[in-house]
Amino acid sequence: MVKKIFAYSYIYIILLILYLPILYLIVFSFTEATTLGSWSGFSLQLYSDLFKNEDVMIALGNTLILACLSALVSTVIGSLGAIGVYYCKRGFRTVIENINQVPVVNAEIVIAMSLTVMFVFMGQNFFGGESIFSFWTLLAGHCVLAIPFVYLNVKPKLLQMDPALYEAAMDLGSSPTKAIHKVIIPQILPGIFSGLLLSFTLSLDDFIVTAFTRGPGLLSGAAQIETLSTLVQSVIKKGAVPPELRALTTIIFLVVLVIVLSYSIYINVKRKRIAKHHRRSLNA
Amino acid sequence: MKYKYFRKGLALPFALFLILFVIIPILFIIFYAFTDNQGFFSFDAVVSFFTSTTKLNVLLVSILVGLFNTVLCLLIGFPLAYLLANPKFNKNYVLVMLFVMPMWINFVLRTGALRDLLSIVLGWFNTTNGEHPLFCTMVGMVTNYLPFTILPLYSTMLKLDKSQIEAAQDLGCNPFKTFTRNIIPQTLPGLVSASMMVFMPTISSYVISDTLSEGKIMLFGNSIYLSFSNSDWNGGSFMSLIMLIIIFIVMFATKKFQGNGSERRLSAW
Numbered sequence: 001m002v003k004k005i006f007a008y009s010y011i012y013i014i015l016l017i018l019y020l021p022i023l024y025l026i027v028f029s030f031t032e033a034t035t036l037g038s039w040s041g042f043s044l045q046l047y048s049d050l051f052k053n054e055d056v057m058i059a060l061g062n063t064l065i066l067a068c069l070s071a072l073v074s075t076v077i078g079s080l081g082a083i084g085v086y087y088c089k090r091g092f093r094t095v096i097e098n099i100n101q102v103p104v105v106n107a108e109i110v111i112a113m114s115l116t117v118m119f120v121f122m123g124q125n126f127f128g129g130e131s132i133f134s135f136w137t138l139l140a141g142h143c144v145l146a147i148p149f150v151y152l153n154v155k156p157k158l159l160q161m162d163p164a165l166y167e168a169a170m171d172l173g174s175s176p177t178k179a180i181h182k183v184i185i186p187q188i189l190p191g192i193f194s195g196l197l198l199s200f201t202l203s204l205d206d207f208i209v210t211a212f213t214r215g216p217g218l219l220s221g222a223a224q225i226e227t228l229s230t231l232v233q234s235v236i237k238k239g240a241v242p243p244e245l246r247a248l249t250t251i252i253f254l255v256v257l258v259i260v261l262s263y264s265i266y267i268n269v270k271r272k273r274i275a276k277h278h279r280r281s282l283n284a
Numbered sequence: 285m286k287y288k289y290f291r292k293g294l295a296l297p298f299a300l301f302l303i304l305f306v307i308i309p310i311l312f313i314i315f316y317a318f319t320d321n322q323g324f325f326s327f328d329a330v331v332s333f334f335t336s337t338t339k340l341n342v343l344l345v346s347i348l349v350g351l352f353n354t355v356l357c358l359l360i361g362f363p364l365a366y367l368l369a370n371p372k373f374n375k376n377y378v379l380v381m382l383f384v385m386p387m388w389i390n391f392v393l394r395t396g397a398l399r400d401l402l403s404i405v406l407g408w409f410n411t412t413n414g415e416h417p418l419f420c421t422m423v424g425m426v427t428n429y430l431p432f433t434i435l436p437l438y439s440t441m442l443k444l445d446k447s448q449i450e451a452a453q454d455l456g457c458n459p460f461k462t463f464t465r466n467i468i469p470q471t472l473p474g475l476v477s478a479s480m481m482v483f484m485p486t487i488s489s490y491v492i493s494d495t496l497s498e499g500k501i502m503l504f505g506n507s508i509y510l511s512f513s514n515s516d517w518n519g520g521s522f523m524s525l526i527m528l529i530i531i532f533i534v535m536f537a538t539k540k541f542q543g544n545g546s547e548r549r550l551s552a553w
Contacts, residue, residue: 011368011373011374011379014360014364014430015383020401021394021397021398021401021427022386022389022397024397025397077297077301078298081298083291083294084292084295085295085298087291087292088292088295096299099303100302102310103306106528107527107531108485108488109488109505109524109527110313110488110508110524110527110528110531111309113313113508113512113524114312114313114521115305116512116517117309117316118312120517121312121316143305147298176290176291180291180294205387205388205390207392208491208509211509228390228392228393232390232393232396233392233491233495236395236396236399236495237494240400241396245393249389249393249397252389252393253389257385260381260385260388261378263381264378264381268377268378
């Protein structure tokens with residue numbers, strides 16, 4: 001019993017410490033006071049301030065557009081690549097897989113620096129000295145982060161699949177595109193879906209690659225593209241987290257909480273269903 | 285014949301992308317590391333790195349902070365993962381998810397919040413963040429990287445063979461010996477991959493040390509970032525190259541303990 005109390009207090013104390021900074025922002029998002037840690041009564045003023053703050057809204061828009069586009073591009077290239085590589089010769093496959101592993105183990109700042117140096121060189125030598133940093137370089141940077149993980153998520157699903165399915169579909173008269181679309185893709189859909197989610201979250205959270213490879217464009221117009229990470233970084237360098245961002249943290253936290261909880265419930269239900277099915281087949 | 289090549293052709297954009305945005309940029313880093321700003325071959329960046337005591341100091345401090353952070357994360361995370369994976373204490377996967385959930389809230393925002401909170405707490409003791417840069421940085425590092433240690437340790441703990449532990453005890457091992465001779469070897473793959481996930485990102489981190497130490501602690505990542513903001517492409521490239529070499533040495537040395545690496549960064553999905 002003592003052991004159990006000790007174990008639970010250890011787990012929950014660590015959990016509390018991990019959540020304390022976020023909880024602090026959330027609690028103080030419901031008051032008007034702008035200074036640190038002071039409470040001046042309940043208010044939703046910061047929430048309306050948040051939606052009036054143009055900088056934050058632009059950054060939020062940029063972040064979401066970038067995350068959606070890079071997730072989409074990465075998922076398409078990564079998944080199709082995984083299918084193609086799966087049917088290639090072994091030597092080629094090993095080479096590609098080893099290259100794919102490089103961004104996975106590499107430090108983010110090295111990825112960012114290497115891309116930046118390449119873009120600087122290209123700008124100086126092929127574009128007459130003009131900077132080529134723009135939305136497209138940023139998109140490429142985020143895809144470098146995400147594509148290897150899409151590949152790693154899709155590959156195990158392909159290995160589980162029956163390799164003869166594609167031939168079977170072709171023998172039954174389907175065209176190659178149709179065979180991939182109707183036979184292979186449905187088999188690997190869970191892998192594609194988890195790759196999509198992972199690349200979306202990688203892009204949302206990224207700071208270093210964004211800071212290095214961004215240029216003017218998107219909603220920022222002629223100015224450098226600001227995403228949430230770069231915007232927050234530049235304001236917290238000057239002082240405390242601005243009051244409006246407390247409200248934003250609450251909103252992000254709620255969205256994440258809903259997603260995580262529904263995902264956990266989904267997993268739990270699925271496990272129970274599998275267990276039930278298993279028990280029934282054992283009884284029969 | 286035409287059909288046979290179609291499905292292999294799907295790999296083409298993927299392969300091209302990898303070559304264009306992974307291989308060629310690394311070649312550019314090597315090129316810039318060994319040239320001067322006119323593009324001629326030179327060892328300027330190499331010499332200026334190895335003769336600068338500040339830069340060598342930064343490398344040493346980064347490695348020490350990285351080791352310290354790894355040890356702290358393992359010391360806190362190991363018992364935690366053990367408890368989470370033990371059905372006696374926890375049957376629910378939701379609790380594990382709760383430990384991973386902060387990773388989905390914007391990392392820069394979290395770091396800023398932690399700094400503000402620390403400044404309040406330190407204010408009670410009449411001191412400021414700037415006076416304790418190392419303490420603040422370490423708090424930030426541990427709270428940020430702890431989830432990354434818990435996940436791999438948790439998944440190896442789930443596979444822990446309980447009868448082996450009982451056998452060790454029956455054969456006369458005291459609890460300490462059971463731990464060092466049985467539990468540690470059984471969880472070694474998880475320990476290695478957890479250490480990798482903490483050590484290398486710590487060395488190359490920028491935001492945490494920059495924000496929490498108020499610029500007083502320079503890690504290798506900060507150093508690379510600084511050369512980026514000064515447009516010092518040659519020096520920055522050489523430091524990135526060193527980072528890359530460190531990463532590959534560490535990866536190679538621990539290769540036999542590693543999985544396929546898919547659990548790195550975010551693995552909750």
